[in-house]
Amino acid sequence: MRQKLTLVVVVLFFATSIFADWKLSQRTKQPGQKTGMISTIYQKGVRQRTEMKVEMDAETEAAMKQMGGMMAGMMPEMPSFVTQCDLKQNVYLSEANKQFYIDYFDWSTAPPEKLARRNNQKIVIKGTVTVTSSVVDSGKRQKMFGLDAKWLKTTQLIETSPDACDPSPPTKMEREGWFAVLSLSSQSCPTDLPPPATGGCRPRMVFKGNAPAAFMLTGTTKTYENGKLSGTMEIETLDLSKATLDQALFDVPKDPWIEVESMQALMKKQRNIDTSTKTVFTDGTKSQKTIAIDYFSGKANKIDQDSLREYLSSKVSAIGMSGYLVTSAADVQGGKFANVIGVEIKKTKESGAAKIGGLFGKITGNTDSAKAGTSSAEIVVTLYASDGTTVVASSPASAEVKGSPDDAVKAAIDQVIGTLLAKAK
Numbered sequence: 507m508r509q510k511l512t513l514v515v516v517v518l519f520f521a522t523s524i525f526a527d528w529k530l531s532q533r534t535k536q537p538g539q540k541t542g543m544i545s546t547i548y549q550k551g552v553r554q555r556t557e558m559k560v561e562m563d564a565e566t567e568a569a570m571k572q573m574g575g576m577m578a579g580m581m582p583e584m585p586s587f588v589t590q591c592d593l594k595q596n597v598y599l600s601e602a603n604k605q606f607y608i609d610y611f612d613w614s615t616a617p618p619e620k621l622a623r624r625n626n627q628k629i630v631i632k633g634t635v636t637v638t639s640s641v642v643d644s645g646k647r648q649k650m651f652g653l654d655a656k657w658l659k660t661t662q663l664i665e666t667s668p669d670a671c672d673p674s675p676p677t678k679m680e681r682e683g684w685f686a687v688l689s690l691s692s693q694s695c696p697t698d699l700p701p702p703a704t705g706g707c708r709p710r711m712v713f714k715g716n717a718p719a720a721f722m723l724t725g726t727t728k729t730y731e732n733g734k735l736s737g738t739m740e741i742e743t744l745d746l747s748k749a750t751l752d753q754a755l756f757d758v759p760k761d762p763w764i765e766v767e768s769m770q771a772l773m774k775k776q777r778n779i780d781t782s783t784k785t786v787f788t789d790g791t792k793s794q795k796t797i798a799i800d801y802f803s804g805k806a807n808k809i810d811q812d813s814l815r816e817y818l819s820s821k822v823s824a825i826g827m828s829g830y831l832v833t834s835a836a837d838v839q840g841g842k843f844a845n846v847i848g849v850e851i852k853k854t855k856e857s858g859a860a861k862i863g864g865l866f867g868k869i870t871g872n873t874d875s876a877k878a879g880t881s882s883a884e885i886v887v888t889l890y891a892s893d894g895t896t897v898v899a900s901s902p903a904s905a906e907v908k909g910s911p912d913d914a915v916k917a918a919i920d921q922v923i924g925t926l927l928a929k930a931k
Contacts, residue, residue, distance in 0.1 A: 526550075527751045528688060530721075531744045533561065544744075549688070552591040553756035558584045585772060588756055597758055600772050604763050607772040620767070630707045633670025638663045639715040650723050651746040653686040660718060671707035674857070675732045683725010683741065685718060729879075731857060736879050773812050795844040796828045797930060798837060800894070804851040804885075810912050817916055818847060821923050827930065838894035845930045846894040849919070852884040852902075854911040882906040883914035889926045899929045 527550050535542025541561040548555040588597040594611040610616045639662050646657035659682040666673045722741060729737040766772050799815045799822070812831075819829030829847075832838055838846050857879035888900040905917035 526748070528746065528748050529751065530746045533742045533744055535561075535740055537738055537740055542740075548751055548755055550751050550753065550756050553588065554591075555586065555588045555755050557586045560584075590756070598769060598772055599759065603772070604759075605766050605772055606759055606763055607766050607769055608758070609769075630671075631710055632707050633667040633673070633709045634712050635670060635709045636665045636667075636712040636714065638665075639713070639717040641716065641718050648684070650684055650686060651743070653688070653723075653746075655684040655686045655723060656720065657683065658685045658718060658720065662717070666709065670709045678730040680728045680730070681722055681725060682728075684723045685720035685725075686723055687720045731879055736857075770812065795930060796830055796842075797822050797927075798843040798846040798894070799829050799831050800838065800846055800848040801832070802849045802851055805853060806851045808854050808856075808911055809851065809915055814849075814912060814915055814919075818849070818919065818923070821919070822847075822927065825924075825927055827927070841892040843892055843894075845892060845898065846890040847926070848888045848890060849915075850886040850888070851915070852886060854881065854883045854914065856881045856911050880906060880908055881911045881914040883911060883918050885915060885918045887919060887922050887926060889929060892931070898931075899926050901926060 527548075529546065529548050531544060531546045533542050533544055541563055544559050544561050546557045548557075586599045586601070588599070590597060594615070596609045596611075598607045598609065600606070639660065641661075642659045644657040644659070648655050659680065661681075662679045664677045664679075723743040723746075725741055727739045727741065728735060799818050802809070802811050802814065815831050819831060822829030827844075830837075830843065882905065884902070884904040886900060886902045889898045890896060891898055901922035903918040903921040905914050905921065907913050907917045
């Protein structure tokens with residue numbers, strides 16, 4: 507469902523801007539919260555670059571600085587991405603790793619050598635997802651950042667047919683606030699879904715009605731599932747400027763950047779850690795046990811495995827040990843670690859509202875958007891001895907939370923990880 511609704515939440519229009527070049531920064535947060543996610547959008551012609559960062563209060567930021575590189579290393583990176591409408595591709599960028607990944611709008615047009623490296627894919631088209639859009643103009647007007655802004659209310663109703671790949675309850679998204687047109691004339695940019703990395707089932711998309719070409723500068727987004735309000739997000743524009751932007755911001759980066767073949771490879775942290783030694787605090791007074799965090803097994807294709815392994819590592823660090831994310835099976839051979847932790851994903855389930863919220867979060871840069879619905883997870887966490895095969899202790903856990911499947915897996919991990927780590931060697 508996450509893949510099949512990529513086109514649903516926002517229809518992108520790329521055009522020659524009123525400003526030619528423009529840069530816009532927005533905050534997206536939940537009501538009542540002081541901080542949220544800051545997204546910065548750069549536009550030059552038909553190309554657009556988006557950067558995102560987590561906004562922290564002064565106390566949290568000070569604590570992060572005090573903890574230094576150790577905490578920074580545990581924070582998952584939020585890649586920037588460039589939409590190159592003229593080349594019909596998105597370029598995802600990892601500043602930390604100096605790597606990029608190119609995702610084509612239509613993978614059938616990719617270079618033959620890239621297609622040859624992709625897995626054999628069998629894609630089944632089944633059922634429909636119907637997206638009905640409408641706009642109500644209140645008639646209210648005002649100037650914002652030198653632009654003529656209108657108070658609009660837009661609605662998108664998303665309905666899946668009973669025979670669709672992943673049928674879900676009807677979901678509605680309402681966006682109400684001040685909108686402004688940042689373009690003189692629009693050029694639609696088709697965003698066809700690329701084939702999933704391992705194939706799979708996809709619905710046929712049906713679009714009805716019209717979505718506004720205007721951009722929401724400030725307002726509220728509400729998500730409803732089965733007619734009930736399931737999530738609310740507030741959007742505020744902090745800055746909009748017309749400064750001339752460097753073309754290099756919108757191009758595929760050059761050396762020393764290197765290209766990788768998947769988002770998973772892009773997000774993998776580059777670590778230079780000697781797994782045969784213990785981590786020692788800078789004052790030399792205390793050493794830490796090093797516990798390997800293995801790759802998840804079972805039904806792990808619907809979760810962000812790298813992020814969840816980072817989460818496990820933070821739990822290990824919180825009790826005075828060192829958590830190391832293995833990069834291959836060879837890492838756990840030879841008894842280099844005190845223990846090895848493995849997680850089997852038995853089952854995850856995500857409500858329709860959570861799926862839509864997750865997609866909205868990807869576009870707005872706000873991870874809290876996924877909390878629009880509920881998700882559940884059933885897992886088994888196992889603590890192994892240093893050989894990676896001898897079971898020291900194992901505990902099943904299940905959780906249902908307001909949020910994404912990743913949030914549910916985290917909640918399930920929280921239930922058992924303390925007891926298991928108490929048995930670490």
